[in-house]
Amino acid sequence: DAGITQSPRHKVTETGTPVTLRCHQTENHRYMYWYRQDPGHGLRLIHYSYGVKDTDKGEVSDGYSVSRSKTEDFLLTLESATSSQTSVYFCAISEWTGIGQYFGPGTRLTVT
Amino acid sequence: AQSVTQPDIHITVSEGASLELRCNYSYGATPYLFWYVQSPGQGLQLLLKYFSGDTLVQGIKGFEAEFKRSQSSFNLRKPSVHWSDAAEYFCAVGEVNTGTASKLTFGTGTRLQVTL
Numbered sequence: 001d002a003g004i005t006q007s008p009r010h011k012v013t014e015t016g017t018p019v020t021l022r023c024h025q026t027e028n029h030r031y032m033y034w035y036r037q038d039p040g041h042g043l044r045l046i047h048y049s050y051g052v053k054d055t056d057k058g059e060v061s062d063g064y065s066v067s068r069s070k071t072e073d074f075l076l077t078l079e080s081a082t083s084s085q086t087s088v089y090f091c092a093i094s095e096w097t098g099i100g101q102y103f104g105p106g107t108r109l110t111v112t
Numbered sequence: 113a114q115s116v117t118q119p120d121i122h123i124t125v126s127e128g129a130s131l132e133l134r135c136n137y138s139y140g141a142t143p144y145l146f147w148y149v150q151s152p153g154q155g156l157q158l159l160l161k162y163f164s165g166d167t168l169v170q171g172i173k174g175f176e177a178e179f180k181r182s183q184s185s186f187n188l189r190k191p192s193v194h195w196s197d198a199a200e201y202f203c204a205v206g207e208v209n210t211g212t213a214s215k216l217t218f219g220t221g222t223r224l225q226v227t228l
Contacts, residue, residue: 030214031214040220041220042219042220042221043156043202043218044218045215045216048214048215050214058215090155090156094214096214097144097206097214097215097216098144098161098206099161100144100146100158100161100206100216101158101216102158103148103155103156103157104155105154105155106154106155
């Protein structure tokens with residue numbers, strides 16, 4: 001299995017509080033991604049990174065920001081959490097499109 | 113923009129029966145194609161991938177998939193399903209020659225239930 005960890009694995013937070021999720025890889029892959037998974041929607045891309053300090057938006061980026069200061073770490077921040085951001089968040093890594101992406105174990109976030 | 117359709121939300125098969133999960137994609141050229149499996153409470157695991165060559169690709173756990181350009185399809189098959197195959201399956205398409213991007217678009221998934 002690819003070396004990808006996510007922390008925390010579970011989190012409950014209140015509406016309006018900031019939340020940061022961390023993705024850490026040991027594979028030295030160039031690309032890193034944050035997805036959210038919701039019933040009936042499959043996986044939707046939030047943000048992705050194609051190198052240190054190089055990031056771009058995905059299809060559902062509103063309310064989220066990211067940072068990548070090191071190759072191995074990709075942080076997802078919810079500046080002010082809302083109930084609509086209750087979801088399971090997955091990090092993925094890839095070296096290039098053709099080999100696919102490898103996923104972390106996920107973080108279940110509940111915003112009350 | 114590329115898109116993926118998995119027309120079956122939920123499929124039930126008996127253990128030992130054959131399985132085919134459907135996937136149709138929309139893309140201007142031959143894309144990269146993938147199938148992933150997700151067991152409850154787990155992350156996604158790559159089953160198999162296609163980006164050139166033989167249109168019938170073999171993956172892990174006895175799965176295979178066939179790329180049919182004329183039908184824009186990449187259906188997943190298994191000749192004999194085991195109870196442990198019960199999971200959710202996702203088809204994904206990736207763009208070729210994306211420059212700085214290397215993104216996948218996922219279908220909404222098919223949940224497989226296996227009856228004993």
